[in-house]
Amino acid sequence: MMHALAQKFSTLLIAFRRIFASPVAGILNILVIGIALSLPTGMYLLLQNAQGLVAQISGAPQISLFLAMDTTQEEAGKLRKQLGQHNRIANAEFISRGLALEKLKESTGLEDVIAGLGNNPLPDAYIITPKQTDAKSLEDLRNELQRLPAVEHAQLDSAWAYKMEALLEFARIAVLILASLLSLGLIAITFNTIRLQILTQDDEIQVSGLIGATDAFIRRPFLYFGAMQGLIGGIAAWLIIAISLLFLKAPLATLSQLYASNFTLHPLSMADSFSLLLFSVYLGWLGAWLSVGRHLSRMAH
Amino acid sequence: MITFNQVSKRYSSGFEALKQVSFELEKGEMAFLTGHSGAGKSTLLKLIAAIERPNSGSVLVNNQNVSALKRAALPYLRRNLGIIFQDHKLLFDRNVFDNVLLPLQICGFDHRESSKRVRAALDKVGLLKREKTNPIALSGGEQQRLCIARAIVNRPSILLADEPTGNLDAEYAQEIMNIFKSFHQVGVTLLISTHDAGVLRDNQIRVIALKQGEIQTSTATPISDEQHVEQTCLPTHPATEENEPA
Ligand SMILES: Nc1ncnc2c1ncn2[C@@H]1O[C@H](COP(=O)(O)OP(=O)(O)O)[C@@H](O)[C@H]1O
Ligand SMILES: [Mg+2]
Numbered sequence: 001m002m003h004a005l006a007q008k009f010s011t012l013l014i015a016f017r018r019i020f021a022s023p024v025a026g027i028l029n030i031l032v033i034g035i036a037l038s039l040p041t042g043m044y045l046l047l048q049n050a051q052g053l054v055a056q057i058s059g060a061p062q063i064s065l066f067l068a069m070d071t072t073q074e075e076a077g078k079l080r081k082q083l084g085q086h087n088r089i090a091n092a093e094f095i096s097r098g099l100a101l102e103k104l105k106e107s108t109g110l111e112d113v114i115a116g117l118g119n120n121p122l123p124d125a126y127i128i129t130p131k132q133t134d135a136k137s138l139e140d141l142r143n144e145l146q147r148l149p150a151v152e153h154a155q156l157d158s159a160w161a162y163k164m165e166a167l168l169e170f171a172r173i174a175v176l177i178l179a180s181l182l183s184l185g186l187i188a189i190t191f192n193t194i195r196l197q198i199l200t201q202d203d204e205i206q207v208s209g210l211i212g213a214t215d216a217f218i219r220r221p222f223l224y225f226g227a228m229q230g231l232i233g234g235i236a237a238w239l240i241i242a243i244s245l246l247f248l249k250a251p252l253a254t255l256s257q258l259y260a261s262n263f264t265l266h267p268l269s270m271a272d273s274f275s276l277l278l279f280s281v282y283l284g285w286l287g288a289w290l291s292v293g294r295h296l297s298r299m300a301h
Numbered sequence: 302m303i304t305f306n307q308v309s310k311r312y313s314s315g316f317e318a319l320k321q322v323s324f325e326l327e328k329g330e331m332a333f334l335t336g337h338s339g340a341g342k343s344t345l346l347k348l349i350a351a352i353e354r355p356n357s358g359s360v361l362v363n364n365q366n367v368s369a370l371k372r373a374a375l376p377y378l379r380r381n382l383g384i385i386f387q388d389h390k391l392l393f394d395r396n397v398f399d400n401v402l403l404p405l406q407i408c409g410f411d412h413r414e415s416s417k418r419v420r421a422a423l424d425k426v427g428l429l430k431r432e433k434t435n436p437i438a439l440s441g442g443e444q445q446r447l448c449i450a451r452a453i454v455n456r457p458s459i460l461l462a463d464e465p466t467g468n469l470d471a472e473y474a475q476e477i478m479n480i481f482k483s484f485h486q487v488g489v490t491l492l493i494s495t496h497d498a499g500v501l502r503d504n505q506i507r508v509i510a511l512k513q514g515e516i517q518t519s520t521a522t523p524i525s526d527e528q529h530v531e532q533t534c535l536p537t538h539p540a541t542e543e544n545e546p547a
Contacts, residue, residue, distance in 0.1 A: 006412070007409065203392055203394075204392055204394070206390070207390045207403070208403065208407060210350070210352065210379065210384065210386070210390065211380075211384065211404050211407065211451075212375075212407050212408070212455075213376060214373075214376045
């Protein structure tokens with residue numbers, strides 16, 4: 001067991017030495033990997049922050065239902081019953097026009113103006129809290145309520161948040177595409193690095209095969225190399241992001257103060273950092289595996 | 302130990318390198334494989350290690366049909382063989398010691414045990430003092446001995462040597478033959494190809510002669526070889542008998 005570990009460790013050391021055997025090429029490779037990984041990861045981080053911000057500002061979605069001014073008592077009662085029994089409505093709070101005016105006075109400080117109006121221009125209203133809060137069901141529910149006879153106007157309060165959400169979804173898919181493309185690029189980089197290495201070590205591979213090396217034995221140092229290069233590239237990406245955040249911190253604090261918000265940029269979480277490293281190790285390993293695999297299958301004709 | 306049954310080998314070029322070759326090599330036996338250049342000696346040895354596959358017939362090593370082995374099983378066949386290649390196949394990116402170490406790394410020996418074995422093998426061929434040298438700096442005879450050390454370090458029960466005395470003068474050649482004989486004495490099965498009639502002259506050793514891919518003569522196994530068959534089970538091995546700790 002100890003011996004197997006020691007052997008793995010020495011293979012690992014060999015892989016490490018090979019990465020920096022030609023320091024310039026090694027460092028360039030790692031830089032390319034780091035930048036390629038930091039781009040989608042950084043955008044992902046920004047998206048995550050934007051999403052948090054949207055959620056923080058918008059709160060729970062509600063629909064305001066303004067009734068027609070000429071609604072009769074009878075119609076109002078029917079509506080109340082309808083809303084109360086509706087299976088997609090969690091809560092329907094009635095705001096009488098009188099109460100609405102009081103609230104308006106309180107919240108705007110326009111008491112004098114409103115007093116000057118003479119009679120109350122506000123209609124009776126309901127504040128509806130829907131059960132399903134995804135954009136589609138909200139829109140459906142709003143349309144349905146709009147069609148009710150006593151309803152003058154049904155308004156989705158957090159419509160902008162949903163538009164924002166849709167935009168974020170769009171951005172998320174864009175990041176995903178970018179990440180996939182760059183991942184392919186990383187696999188290609190490792191593939192090629194390993195291909196070049198195999199060329200310089202063709203003799204060793206040939207001889208090893210002739211004297212009893214398994215494919216696994218021949219693969220191992222290259223796989224370690226790929227995984228190791230991926231790991232170091234992943235660490236580079238993490239550092240690039242961390243340093244960028246450091247630079248963004250000060251201007252963001254000013255911005256946040258100006259808008260009287262307590263928004264701060266969250267760094268990569270532990271779990272996300274770990275995923276990043278794991279993913280970059282995996283990509284390097286995969287590139288190496290494909291490269292050696294191709295060589296081995298060619299050797300077997 | 303090694304059995305050829307009606308083995309034919311035709312290369313993809315269409316050239317038939319071996320035609321209906323049949324012979325048997327007993328456990329512990331030593332034989333020379335002779336023939337002019339192009340007679341098919343290297344091809345025959347490659348078939349034993351399944352480096353090439355026959356087009357017809359079967360090659361048995363230790364009662365195992367190696368011509369039918371799956372690719373994944375080949376490494377384990379080859380670990381039981383010591384092979385000395387005609388073109389040496391030494392690695393010039395590492396020193397003498399590390400060249401001999403390679404077969405042990407492949408088998409997964411631990412560091413201490415493998416160092417011990419490498420030194421024993423180098424000592425056997427008289428290269429112990431050159432362990433730090435790059436093989437490119439060795440003479441032809443020394444390179445050949447290095448090949449032998451690499452072939453025996455794994456203590457194989459079969460040793461295949463492809464023209465090991467090829468480009469050596471008589472003195473070196475005799476030296477190498479003496480090393481092989483010492484393996485023979487402890488029960489290793491040996492098949493040595495050569496086109497050098499000189500080595501054969503004063504030996505009572507079996508000769509398998511190839512001519513244009515066919516077996517021309519195969520002298521009978523000398524009676525005296527019987528006793529070596531008995532010895533194959535001995536635990537000692539020429540590569541280690543001097544250096545093995547008690
Ligand atoms: N890979 C190959 N492809 C085609 N022909 C080959 C190949 N290897 C050997 N030969 C031919 O097979 C014949 C026997 O070769 P070889 O076994 O190397 O002979 P020897 O070792 O006795 O000199 C030669 O004519 C050689 O040209
Ligand atoms: Mg030959």
